[in-house]
Amino acid sequence: MARNRSRHFTAISLAVALSGCAHYTPLPLSTAAPLAATLDIADQQAPLTVEQVVTLALAHNPDLKALRLQRGIAAGQTTQAGLLANPSLSGALLPLLSGAGSVPAWNLGIAQDIKSILTYKSRKRAALASERQIDADVVWQEWQVAGQARQIATDLIVGARSRQSYLAAYQLLADRGAKLEGALAAHRVTLLTVAPDRVALQAARSALDALDQQQLALMHQLDALLGLAPDVIVPLARQPDLPPFDPEEVRGQIATLPDRRPDLVALRMGYAAADEQVRQAIQSQFPDLILGGSLSSDNAKVINGGPDIQIGLPIFDRGQGAIAVARATREQLHAGYDARLAAAVGTLGALLRQYEQLSAQLARARRDLPAVRLSADRAQAAFGASNLDERSYLDLVTNRFAKEQEIMTLELALLDRQIAIQTLVGSGLPGLAPLQDAPAGAR
Numbered sequence: 001m002a003r004n005r006s007r008h009f010t011a012i013s014l015a016v017a018l019s020g021c022a023h024y025t026p027l028p029l030s031t032a033a034p035l036a037a038t039l040d041i042a043d044q045q046a047p048l049t050v051e052q053v054v055t056l057a058l059a060h061n062p063d064l065k066a067l068r069l070q071r072g073i074a075a076g077q078t079t080q081a082g083l084l085a086n087p088s089l090s091g092a093l094l095p096l097l098s099g100a101g102s103v104p105a106w107n108l109g110i111a112q113d114i115k116s117i118l119t120y121k122s123r124k125r126a127a128l129a130s131e132r133q134i135d136a137d138v139v140w141q142e143w144q145v146a147g148q149a150r151q152i153a154t155d156l157i158v159g160a161r162s163r164q165s166y167l168a169a170y171q172l173l174a175d176r177g178a179k180l181e182g183a184l185a186a187h188r189v190t191l192l193t194v195a196p197d198r199v200a201l202q203a204a205r206s207a208l209d210a211l212d213q214q215q216l217a218l219m220h221q222l223d224a225l226l227g228l229a230p231d232v233i234v235p236l237a238r239q240p241d242l243p244p245f246d247p248e249e250v251r252g253q254i255a256t257l258p259d260r261r262p263d264l265v266a267l268r269m270g271y272a273a274a275d276e277q278v279r280q281a282i283q284s285q286f287p288d289l290i291l292g293g294s295l296s297s298d299n300a301k302v303i304n305g306g307p308d309i310q311i312g313l314p315i316f317d318r319g320q321g322a323i324a325v326a327r328a329t330r331e332q333l334h335a336g337y338d339a340r341l342a343a344a345v346g347t348l349g350a351l352l353r354q355y356e357q358l359s360a361q362l363a364r365a366r367r368d369l370p371a372v373r374l375s376a377d378r379a380q381a382a383f384g385a386s387n388l389d390e391r392s393y394l395d396l397v398t399n400r401f402a403k404e405q406e407i408m409t410l411e412l413a414l415l416d417r418q419i420a421i422q423t424l425v426g427s428g429l430p431g432l433a434p435l436q437d438a439p440a441g442a443r
Helices: 002-019 050-060 062-068 070-081 120-185 191-225 247-260 262-283 320-384 390-425
Strands: 088-094 105-113 289-297 303-311
Touching: 050 062, 050 120, 062 070, 062 120, 070 120, 105 303, 120 191, 120 262, 120 390, 191 390, 247 262, 247 320, 247 390, 262 320, 320 390
Parallel strands: none
Antiparallel strands: 088 105, 105 289, 289 303
16 A cells, blocks of 8 residues: 555656646748738728838738747746756765675765856846847837838839829820821931930830839838738828928937937847856856765765865966956947947938938929929910920920929938938837846946
């Protein structure tokens, strides 16, 4: 009966021990590209606004999905850093082979590495800073994906709207060209008369083709950003909706960039982790120290017990190399942070200056547009009344198209600068959680 109880107890103990262990489960790789064949907009209203496209990109971008899994790795590393080293248990049973003894000898001992306890707090702070660095890196990549989604969607919307002007200019020149080619075939005009129109028609055709090529490339970029198969059409609104933009407000935000920009926060967290590694390297100069105790019995049943101590002798390795590497790494990260901060401030200043320049150029072009349109309207009326030759009429009308296209180009350039600035300062984008429990040196 006692033996059966012992067996049951052993089985239960083994089951409890195994229940706390991790088990292997396979995770096979995909055999086909995980691209969606249709756009899932069940909870959206088509056509999509720019901000709805941003939301879809943040939810479905394949690179972001993979990057976010790094948070689990960092969390596991933080958990591991928060665990003390396990004590070691040793034992031996030495059966009597010969001699005067009467029983087998045995010994039992337990030991603990003390140095791991000495560096425990520093290792935990370093791991926590590294975890926060991963969080900040993920948010920074979310900003980049959101900025790309904004820019691509805005470019597609503006491109679709401007195509009407390019197409109208081409059709006008194509009609003129068809008439001239017929007149040339009938020998009513010379090649010298037709040549300028051929050049203008080819230029209009090339401009329209270039715009169509750009629109197709942008469509494919948007599909890739949303995790869609190529050639999936994403319906877009007719006007881009962007967060409110105030250049002066942005200038006021430059001073707070180190606390808000995820890439700068990530570098600060990396520097904090490197600073803790310098502490660990210095603490590791102390000799290795292992404390424990042992109990033993010899073949004559003489039992001995007492404390054990093991100390490393720092004769050859006193941690000089590890300290030098840690300090050099910290210095390099310090310089890298300064360089990134300088680049962030400089880039924002340059983009704001470009925005001001483009705004002034767009204002001038818009002031000129009414006069250009009036000239085109008068030319059309005069041509209809046979008071203006066709060449002059076409020049004035195509000049109107050219001015409209110039304005749309400037508008797009201005929107691109605005999107770039808003991406760099995080307007309307996910923010970082407060730096709770972060190392003091990282705040």
